[in-house]
Amino acid sequence: MSIQTTALRDDYAGLAQPEPGLTPDEIVARAAAFRPLLVEDQANCEERGTYSDAMHERFREAGLYRVLQPKMYGGYEFDLPVFARVIMEIARGCPGTGWGFCLASAHSLNVAGLFTKEGQDIAFGDDGEFAAPARGVPSGTATETDDGWIIDGLWDYCSGSPHSNYAIFGVRLIEKTPSAGPVFGTALVPREQWEMLDNWGDFIGLRASGSNSIRVDKALVPKSLVVRQNLFSIDIDGGTEGYHLHGNPMYSGRMFGFFQTEITSILVGVGFAALDEFERIIKRKLDAPASGPPGLGGGVQDFLRPYGLALGMLEAARNAVLSGAQSYMDYCAAGVVDARLYSEIDDMRIQAGLQHAAKLSGDVIDLLYQAAGTSTSAKNGSRMQRYFRDISMARTNPGLAYERTAAMLAQRTINERIAAV
Structure with a gap:
């Protein structure tokens, strides 16, 4: 049995930001500046299953892990639209890196929202360095003891785990005083108390996402690192722990709109990556001997229509991401005033809209993949x-099952409106 030995501090007063004057535009620009390095290293990232240690250090030094982290703990506490902009830039350089980085760096928001100050003091530590995959499916248990909670289980698809120092898990609570039915909670487990399995990469895509499985073998964590909140059904009535600690409504949100912002930001970035590659193809055509009108290389005219369509479709998708992220912020602000102003159906509507933005980006990739031709698109490497x-x-991720979401959203909306008549 492993034991968390981090000392609890009653006098904790917070951490300083590494760069107090850093602005949203500056941090987005930093993310964009990594694009050439990310593009160049794509194949290596796939081979190793994640981005490099050197790139992790670049992200860390640039402050990218701190975008959503509370100021109290050395973060920049920018809003969700800023985070979405950062992720689109990273994924535009390397899709797998974008996926892994996003699904490790974003979850400082979950910790800031759900855990008590005592738990957050431990999580963000003495230096504010924090990254964690979040797997909300309760694939393990948390057993209550006098000394804390014993975490035990195996969680798959823990994206971003290679460079994370914590992990967030959905758990079934086994309490000292049992409840009438199953109770689900969320556990935060330090890196030294879990094992990352070497089982990622044997998939068709996203090989660089670091979506390894994690095993926890009877790890004892302090009571403050387990909360009686289900990630998939967060109780926001009266505001969460994090809202009352930080005073920011962003830390009192439901999760489907937030999780979908993560996924869709990545995929819209991938759409722009495909457009960048298609533009390189056009430039090569322009350098080829011209066989058509002046200024056009051989066959370039066949590429102009798909290029123009993709430009417009991605502009729509990007705007939808930013609008959806802002809707999340707006609903969080309304929910702390009155939880009825931010219902589960409202959260599902954000999710549904963002799913369609992701679908639009997928359609762009399909369009450009076909238009580029066999030799360019289908060749290994x-x-x-x-x-x-x-x-x-x-597309195999449940977060992109837009037809299933549509059916659930329609059923709940219809039922609610009928009941209101």
Whole structure:
């Protein structure tokens, strides 16, 4: 049995931001500046299953892990639209890196929202360095003891785990005083108390996402690192622990709109990556001997229509991401005033809209993959093939099951409106 030995501090007063004057535009620009390095290292990232240690350090030094982290704990506490902009830029450089980085860096928001100050003091530590995959499916248990909670289980698809120092898990609570039915909670487990399995990479795409499984073998954590909140059904009535600690409504949100912002931001970034590659193809055509009108290389005219369509479709998708992220912020602000102003159906509507933005980006990749032609798109090692594989893998994620979401949203909306008549 492993034991968490981090000392609890009653006098904790917070951490300083590394760069107090850093602005949203500056941090987005930093993310965009990594694009050439990310593009160049795509194949290596796939081979190793994650982005490099060197890139992790670049992200860390640039402050990218701190975008959503509370100021109290050395973060920049920017809003969700800023985070979405950062993720679109990273994924535009390398889709798998975007996926892994997003699904490790974003979850400082979950910790800031759900855990007590005592728990957050432990999580963000003495330096504010924090990254964690979040797997909300209760694939393990948390057993209550006098000394804390014993966490035990195996969680799959823990994206972003290679560079994380914590992990967030959905758990079934086994309490000292049992409840009438199953009770689900959320556990936060330090890196030294879990094992990352070497079982990622044997998939068609997103091989660089670091979506390894994690095993926890009877790890004892302090009571403050387990909360009686189900990630999939957060109780926001009266505001969460994090809202009352930080005073920011962003830390009192439901989760489906937030989780979908993560996934869709990544995939819209992948769409722009495909467009960048298609533009390189056009430039090569322009350098080829001209066989058509002046200024156009051989066959370039066949590429102009798909390029123009993709430009417009991605602009729509990008705007939808930013609008959906802002809707999440607006609903969080309304919910702390009155939880009835931010219902589960409202959260599902945000999710549904963002799913369609992701679908639009997927349609762009399909369009450009076909238009680029066999030799460019289908050849092993080509970027266009990689983007097609990545979007194919992403489509198997439940977060992109837009038809299932549509059916659930319609049923709940209809039932609610009938009941209101």
